[in-house]
Amino acid sequence: MEPLLSVHGLSVSYGRFQALHEISLAVGRGEVVAIIGANGAGKSSLLNAIMGQAGRVSGAIRFAGRDIAALPTPAIVAAGIALVPEGRRLFPSLTVEENLAIGWDLGRRGGLRVAEIYAMFPVLLARRHQRAGQLSGGEQQMAALGRALLADPRLLLCDELSLGLAPRIVDRIYALMPEIRRRGITVVLVEQDISRSLAVCDRFYCLLEGRVVLSGRPAETDRDSIMQHYFGA
Amino acid sequence: MAAAIADQAIQGVLLGGLYCMFALGLSLTVGVLRFVNIAHGDLIVLLSFLTLAVCTGLGIHPLLSLVLVVPLSCALFYALQRLLLQRVTGQNPLLVLLITFGIAIIIQNGLLQGFGADTRKLPGGALETATWQVAPGLYVGILPLLTLLTAIVMVWLLDLLLYRSRLGARIRAASDDVAAANLIGLPTPRIFAAAMAVVGATAAVAACFMGLQMNFDPASGPSRLLIAFEAVVLGGLGSLWGTLAGGIVLGVAQSIGGEFDAAWQAIAGHAAFLLIFLLRPQGFFPKY
Amino acid sequence: MLRSQSPRVVAGRAVLVAGMLMLAVAPWVFGLGTISVLTEFLTMLVLALMWNLLAGYADVVTVGQHAFVGIGAYAFYGFAALAQIRPPAAILLAGLVALALALPAMAIVFRLRAMYLAIGTWVVAELFMLVAGKLSAFGGGSGVSLPLPVLRALGARPAERFIVVYWLALVLAATAFFSTWLLLRSRVGIGLMAMRDNEEGAGAVGVDLVRARMLCFLWTAPFLGLAGAIATLQKLRISPAASFSIIDYTVFVIFNVVIGGVGSLEGPVLGTILFFVLREYLSDFGTWHLMLLGALSIAVILIEPRGLWGLIRRRLARDLVPVSHHGSRL
Structure with missing residues (x-):
């Protein structure tokens, strides 16, 4: 079955600065997928590109069977993102x-x-x-x-939910994830707080300098390996 | 003497209704679209000429012609924003200012070319001269009174539109944070154009009442703009009821200055503006 | 940095220098008609340079520049005709009066932010014009001609006066050009340009930007006043409508600078030259002339906000008149 969201060969640049370099990823129906990476890794650029609000974009973004890369944002939202x-x-x-x-x-x-x-x-x-x-x-x-x-x-994109908030508050917000899943909503979480997002996600992608450097399931991936890829060591 | 001054003050309040009408559209432009439209006064004068053409062409009363002129004006303002001004919004705001400056000069000279420099007036019929005796010796013109009441209704309607309607919430959202509005899927170019269409509706009504009460010619735009701007700043940028208050203050100041001659009328208006602005730069009812 | 200059820049600078030389020898070369047009050109150039300094560098768009031109004209009349001070001194005093009145004007309009300031300057200008029309010693609403003794003090015959006024305009324009250039190359100018280019270093340059903008506003006033005095010597009379003409001293000037190119020293020069060329062919078409300039300026803003000079600049390695050290950035 085709994934709900698939990104293929996506590049994004703002002026001379290239934020994403031909990245590809897929998100299946009902999944919670985390995008992790350090500041400036290109996480927000990815979300903005999916929403149709990034700078110059090339590559394919397919959602629920149709190409949405050229759609205006209101149409993308109406389609269910x-x-x-x-x-x-x-x-x-x-x-x-x-x-x-x-x-x-x-x-x-x-x-x-x-x-x-x-x-x-x-x-x-x-x-x-x-x-x-x-x-x-x-x-x-x-x-x-x-x-x-x-x-x-059908697809909820969350950009840095925990940024600047007290841990207690973040707990309360993350406590809603099961409820959101139960409603059949697929989630893409972008977080700098790795442990938080790895705890709730099914799979993750790790970005470094605009490229996917590691992906997998948190349970099957060694933490040290994630940290190494996160910082690009 | 006291009676004469009281009479002037009342006439001034009524005149303020007209000034409020000029200013309402500019108040929206400034408060919501966040730019100053230098062509605002010239657009109003253009609409006065359009109203004149419709009235004489169809042989109908100016107030009736609003049925036609208001939609036309909405379309004109919508297109102006969508096709021209939107292209520079989001960049340096001074570019919008300079574009509207170019539009102002084009309208002034286009009208001069098309209609000549003669002063005009809209044919108001019996409405122009009808008066109402408020107290012995104190008469109030029906037309100025109607103007003030219409202005109040316009403020009230705009307030409802902005704060009680779906479009109003969208307009305020786009005005708050364009980038966020775009990001969550609000069609901001269309929203701004719709807001500008609302400005067009107010401008058409203002053009009609101005043409009934005052002479106008292709060069009248700038003085209308200055009055509108002063009313907006005095009221507090973005406050609609404040704009009404600002218009009335200017009307009273001008009316009292007008006891001497036409030049003093204008001087009194500008001087009152500068003085009050120095004392209270944030305006009567500041929003921001 | 490379020391060698591109041939285009060398050619451009040669044109600039040739133009200056031509202006310096003009009285010996051209007839009085041309001299009169050149005088007008130099006056307009001063106005364009000043508007450009404010709009292009100090982020102050004024629509009330004609206020100080008119004040200069009226002050000159007051000193030369009423107080009977010798014209050269009266001209300088007119510049000082413009500066003095710029202080209260600034105190008012600088309370308004960016765009609102533009209309604020216009209100102030309108008020000055209306008050000028109330001064009966200055001819009230209809104005008054310069008395003959004032003119005689400049030269016995009209032809001599034309030349004298030309020299005054040339000195004023040259002073305006070079002093503004120096101002832009100073720390104040560098700070303003850093602000304009939205660079984070704007604060780091260590220039108080508010005071820098105020300095620029005050800087323009005496030049505008002097230009007003010289324009009066050409028109030979003052009146509220003509001396405070928004069309002549603000509208045309804005169009010239926008079309020529805001934010460079070449832009205003180019725009003012183009204005006089167009005027030769279009002044008979009155309203069409202004509509064309309006449309042209809108088109320029949409296509290249830095104007014609911005278009030319894309093909050059650097500015002809380098005002900043960013000159070689592109």
Whole structure:
């Protein structure tokens, strides 16, 4: 069976800087796949390219049987891919509820409802009429995850969920992964926090300077080998 | 003397309604699209000429012609943003400014070429002269009153549109963080163009009421722009109700200055603006 | 760095030097008609250099540059005609008045950010113009002609005066060009260019950017005022509409610099030359002339924001007038 997402020979460059060099990877239906790598390895460029927001892109990106490399972002989201951007990127002057509504609005209009997001994150219910800019980092991350889930994605891309958050908060957010899987949503996790992402993923790809240098299943791969490839030693 | 000043103040408040109309579109442009449209006044004058052409061509009242002119104006502003201004948004904002500067000069001279330098007025019929006696000796023109009321309704509608509608939320989202909006799939070029179409609707209404109350000619645009800009800054950048307040302050200042002569009317408006701006640079109701 | 220069750059610099020599010997070569056009050219060049300094380097787009031209014109009239000070001194004093009035203007408009500042300068200019129209000693709303004694002080016959005014304009333009060049090569200029190019080192250059921008704003005022005084000597009268003409002293100037190329010293020169060439052929077409310039400037911004000079620059190894050490970057 064809994987849900397959990337083949993908290169991305911004001006003279080439962020990705002909990388290939595949994500199967229902999998949780982690993309790990140091700062500047090209992880965010990969996600941005899938979303149709990278610089110059060459290569193929196939999702659910169709080539999406040339599609505009709204069409990609409508096809069933949603992103939780690095740094949350909520719209600060909009209320929590408005931020969530935008997610619903852009997506496939099915699956989760706003009420279910509030059930997952009760703190958001209490703050739904506050401006997103006034939320704490953890609350913003919950709202950003909620916004992406409301688009009813088949594939959820998470960019650095744990960045800048207290471990306790990160635990609560990661505790939702089983629930997300149960709903049949495929997940690609980009993380610098290796142990966190290896703990929840089925498979991983390790990027170094824009290339895939290692891939496999966490249980079958030796930690030292991962660390060596991570730092390029 | 006191009665005369009170009368001038009332006329000024009513005039402020017209100035608020000029300024509403600019307030949206500044607050949401984050650029200053130097051609704003000239576009309003262009629409006044268009209204004049529609009125005389079809033999209908200017207010009725809005049915036709508003959609045309929306389309014009939408296309302007989508085809021209969008191409430089996201780059240095000064490029947008310079492009609108070029548009302003093209409109002024295009109108001069097409319509000549004569001053014009829209044919308002009985509405132009109708008055209402508020108190013994105090008369208020029906048209200025209608203008102020329309301006208030426009502010209220725009406020609803921006803060209570789906399009409004999208517009504010794109305005907050374009890059994030693009990343999660908002079609920002279309959203900005839609916002500009809303600006076009306000400009068409402003053009109609301006043409009914004041003379206009191809060179009237810049003074309209300056008044609109002053109202926007006085009100607080991006605040719609503030723009109404700013327009009224300018209207009152001009009206009192106008007791002397036309030049003092303009001087009083600009001087009041500069003075208040020095004392309160963030405006009456700052949003940001 | 290579010492050898590309032949194109050498040729370009030769053209530049030839142009300067031509201006220096013009009174002996050309007739009075040409001298008059050249005087106007030099005045416009000063305005273009000043707008370019602000928009191209200091990130200050002004739409109110005509304010200081008009102030210079009125101040010159005041000193020369009313106070009867000798014209050369009156011209210099006019520059000083422009500088003095630039201080309060700056205090107001610099409270506005980037784009809003543009319209702010326009409001200030409008106010100055309206006030000028209220000065009855200066002819009120309709203006007044320069009295004959003022003109006689420059030369007995009109032909002599033409030449004297030409020399004044040439000295002003040369001073504006070379001093602005030196300013851009100074630490202030380097800091501004680092800011413009969005380099992280902008702060590291150690230049206070706010003060650098203010310096540039104040820098332009006396030059604009002097240009206004010289323009008055050519037009022989002052009036609010003509002395504070936004079309002549701001609109044309912006178009010239945008078309020629913002952010270089060659751009304003090129744009102003092109303006006078176009004017020769198009001035009969009034409105079409302005519409064409407007369309041309929009097209230039869309195609190459650095203007015609930006297009030429792609084919050259370096600037003809190197203003920064980044000159050889591309």
